[in-house]
Amino acid sequence: MGRLGKRKEHNTMTINQYLKGHRAELHRMIDVVCPNHPKTDQELRLWILNDEGLYNYVKSEGVRL
Numbered sequence: 416m417g418r419l420g421k422r423k424e425h426n427t428m429t430i431n432q433y434l435k436g437h438r439a440e441l442h443r444m445i446d447v448v449c450p451n452h453p454k455t456d457q458e459l460r461l462w463i464l465n466d467e468g469l470y471n472y473v474k475s476e477g478v479r480l
Contacts (some may be wrong), residue, residue: 433478434459444469 434441434456441459445452454462463469464480474480 427477
């Protein structure tokens with residue numbers, strides 16, 4: 416069986432751990448819809464929790480939300 420359908424449950428991390436390693440990636444994703452928006456960690460958390468696409472993406476990366 417390929418990688419499809421396999422969850423990354425064994426690789427779970429907190430949202431803070433994810434932000435430390437993926438901040439630039441999240442900034443690029445958000446800049447597509449809201450250019451030049453200042454993004455603190457708290458604002459990034461709010462984007463993740465309120466944007467369905469980001470929420471699903473971060474969950475698929477193994478983040479516990």
